Amino acid sequence: MAEFQAPVGTRDVLPPESTRWERLTALFATRVGRAGYGLVVSPVFEDMGVFERVGESTDVVRKEMYDFEDKGGRHLALRPEGTASVVRAWVQHRPTLPFKAWYAAPSFRYERPQAGRYRQHHQLGVEALGTEDPDLDVEVIALAWGLYGDVGLAQVRLLLNSLGDAKCRPAYLDALRAFLLEHREELCDEHKARIEENPLRVLDCKRASCVRVTETAPRMVDHLCEECAVHFERVKAGLEELGISFEIAPRLVRGLDYYNRTTFEFQAPALESAQNGIGGGGRYDGLTEQLGGPPTPGIGFGIGIERVLLACDAEGVFPAAPAAVDVFVVDVTGSAALKVVHHLREAGVRADQAFGGRSMKAQFKLADRSGAQLAVVVGPDELERGIATVQSLQSNDKEEVKLEAVVDHVRRKLGEK
RNA sequence: GUGGCCGUAGCUCAGUUUGGUUAGAGCGCCAGGUUGUGGCCCUGGAGGUCGGGGGUUCAAGUCCCCUCGGUCACCCCA
Incomplete structure (x- = not known):
């Protein structure tokens, strides 16, 4: 056993395994570059407030933040995901809209590691700011879908949902809250307490007790206002036009609070581990305001490199190729x-x-x-x-x-x- | 944060139940067989604080305690 080892939850990627990282990143850069996305390099740590602002009631911020105080007494955090940093950068510099950005960067979450879950993991992602057009939602989803195709994954599932917007969501939340309060005693302890604060989180709970209750809970897709319903229909139609198959997942709320309207997640059924999500994202039309910028719609996704490669292993595709000379x-x-x-x-x-x-x-x-x-x-x-x-x-x-x-x-x- | 399983050579592991000479194998690595030739084969070699610390014992890889690490799971997520 070596005296020094990579810290808990981190690991080294050496050749030939690293050749897959090179190729995956290159495939992604090529694909999104072709669609007009430009690379954004942002700091690996931010003021803690950046992340608190965008996810105060989420696990990612509440219990998984990898935060610390620096020598100047600043409260900083290693970024847990890519969107907050890119949106903060946009608000700070205000490049002209539409702003289409991509990144390949590490993310950090302070949790106990297990299969497909690390304290430092790596994401490929895009963020597109400046338009509500549902065609953009389709474009963004198609970019991720295309990457899975590039590496040869054959079994990717796309789960799709709409979370509504500021107009229709409050009424839905009231209905959901009322329903959950009726069934309060049947929920797990953690979510009994979260009904008032953020009832959507209950939909995300995987405990059998909560799942049993939420199976019959009111569904956001049944409470969409006219605009959101049209938006959702056009996203679905666009995906169908591009031949991208999807499943409607009425309880898909994702782990971060800033999502509205379109949310989506990619799963790899070939993965037998508990972590089979290989990418996910959604629309976040109010996020720029939360970070002090003007109201600007946006949408993006993050793809987990480690998980994609695990899925490739499970399907037997995208093998490592040792470096060679001629x-x-x-x-x-x-x-x-x-x-x-x-x-x-x-x-x-x-x-x-x-x-x-x-x-x-x-x-x-x-x-x-x-x-x-x-x-x-x-x-x-x-x-x-x-x-x-x-x-x-x-x-x-x-x-x-x-x-x-x-x-x-x-x-x-x-x-x- | 909680729990199960596991830490022996670079890698994969045997040996731990029933404590007992210098701790083994396969693969990999190095060299030789072949004084100008790799892949196959043969021979030899190097390489180990048995994760770490403490304890029991005449004696500990083996038993006990603590600790660190790995792995898987719960929650949640990429």
């Missing part, structure tokens, strides 16, 4: 490899060599392991004649090439394949 230079004279490798790399060829004066046998072993197709061999004979032997590591075909022509020759050989 050419390995085997040099027993110790006087040619440095230069040959350098020139190959400058010419755009992936090339490597052995260090430490190893035997030819050992160098070939490394060449084999490097994944190279070609070996460039320089021994005493070659050195004396000013040549190198270029050998295929698959067929063992050999050709003698003048040292100064090695780069061109190798590029030609690689181009043939």
